[in-house]
Amino acid sequence: MGHPLSCDLRDRALAAVDGGMSRRAAAERFGVSASSVIRWDQLRREQGHARPRPQGGDKASHRIEAQAEVIFEAVQRQPDITLKELRALLAGRGVSVAVSTLWRFFDRHGITLKKRPGTPRSRTVPTS
Numbered sequence: 001m002g003h004p005l006s007c008d009l010r011d012r013a014l015a016a017v018d019g020g021m022s023r024r025a026a027a028e029r030f031g032v033s034a035s036s037v038i039r040w041d042q043l044r045r046e047q048g049h050a051r052p053r054p055q056g057g058d059k060a061s062h063r064i065e066a067q068a069e070v071i072f073e074a075v076q077r078q079p080d081i082t083l084k085e086l087r088a089l090l091a092g093r094g095v096s097v098a099v100s101t102l103w104r105f106f107d108r109h110g111i112t113l114k115k116r117p118g119t120p121r122s123r124t125v126p127t128s
Contacts, residue, residue, distance in 0.1 A: 004052030005032065010040050014050060017041055064105045067095055071105065 009030060016026040023041055027034040040050040067090055074081055074089055083099045090097055106112070
């Protein structure tokens with residue numbers, strides 16, 4: 001997805017429209033599509049400004065966050081539960097998520113689930 005055009009360009013195009021230029025002529029003058037200037041003018045009339053909306057960000061974590069209590073209870077009951085098992089548990093409740101979604105959920109909450117302690121240092125071969 002491309003980046004939004006600058007507020008400065010939007011303001012200059014809309015100032016030209018306010019000065020009597022048609023929206024299509026203003027678009028041609030500033031090198032943007034006519035539909036963009038038409039949309040900016042409509043936004044300004046409806047919202048009072050033609051600033052671009054924020055882009056990106058998380059749009060789906062609310063689905064998994066709604067199941068946080070269930071996930072935390074399952075981990076407390078069975079500390080060595082795998083992400084695949086958690087995924088199956090949630091699927092049984094009608095929530096379809098990917099394993100990566102569960103991983104990001106635990107990462108966001110600062111939870112690490114180690115199944116066994118780390119390997120001890122070798123006495124014969126130096127390890128880093």
